[in-house]
Amino acid sequence: MVPEASKKGFNTPSLVVLAIETSTEVCSIGLSVCGNITVAEKTGNQSHSDHVLPMIDKLLVSKNIGLGEIDVIGFGAGPGSFTGVRLACGVAQGLAFGVNIPVVPVSSLEAMAQHTKMDKVVVCQDARMNQVYAAAFERKGGAWRATIDPYVCDPQDVIIPAGDGWVACGSGFVSYQEIFATSTNFSIPILDHAYIRPRAREIMHITCREFADGNAVCAEDAIPVYVRDKVALTLNEQLSNR
Numbered sequence: 001m002v003p004e005a006s007k008k009g010f011n012t013p014s015l016v017v018l019a020i021e022t023s024t025e026v027c028s029i030g031l032s033v034c035g036n037i038t039v040a041e042k043t044g045n046q047s048h049s050d051h052v053l054p055m056i057d058k059l060l061v062s063k064n065i066g067l068g069e070i071d072v073i074g075f076g077a078g079p080g081s082f083t084g085v086r087l088a089c090g091v092a093q094g095l096a097f098g099v100n101i102p103v104v105p106v107s108s109l110e111a112m113a114q115h116t117k118m119d120k121v122v123v124c125q126d127a128r129m130n131q132v133y134a135a136a137f138e139r140k141g142g143a144w145r146a147t148i149d150p151y152v153c154d155p156q157d158v159i160i161p162a163g164d165g166w167v168a169c170g171s172g173f174v175s176y177q178e179i180f181a182t183s184t185n186f187s188i189p190i191l192d193h194a195y196i197r198p199r200a201r202e203i204m205h206i207t208c209r210e211f212a213d214g215n216a217v218c219a220e221d222a223i224p225v226y227v228r229d230k231v232a233l234t235l236n237e238q239l240s241n242r
Helices: 048-062 082-099 108-116 177-182 200-212 235-240
Strands: 016-021 026-033 036-043 072-076 103-106 120-126 132-140 143-153 167-169
Touching (some): 016 048, 016 082, 016 200, 026 048, 026 200, 036 048, 036 200, 048 082, 072 200, 082 103, 103 108, 103 200, 108 120, 108 132, 108 200
Parallel strands (some): 016 072, 072 103
Antiparallel strands (some): 016 026, 120 132, 132 143
């Protein structure tokens, strides 16, 4: 059973929401108190595990909020860095267990779509190993729907949904720009701010809506989104890509 706090709605004046996003090199933590959002961030590929809990503690102290006053925790569930995705999920679960509150797993790619302020977005995030994480999201009635669920593929195989009005964003379009520039299969506009990252502010907005719609889950039911089984190329694979 989802804890009692999940019965509060998005517009509840006293709603307190914590957001955690660590799926990329940006460690991003957000706290919303009565709709006022504060975000703290650090950048560094190897240091998220050292920073995330102190950052959360500092943010809570700065707003004079105790852990027990949080109503829901949202976290970037991936896809992204295996270590980073597991870290966000584990921290969210641990904190939520401690005070018996629900959590909202949020697609890190959906958070990037939220950042664009557009309504039909193809997201393409560099997944390393000459591949990308991709998905397509459409916003209807203020809520996002995955037109194409997150998947991993070679850059040239990114799928464009049918219909007009689609735009694209994400670091994959920067890392593999030569491939996309010469691809005859990719014809939608790539936004100027393509090199965005999923961040706590966008995780926060999506968490609030999902929470209001009753889509929070118990801490033990929160799982990361993995769309790839391997985390590194073999030596032969590395040599073949040179």
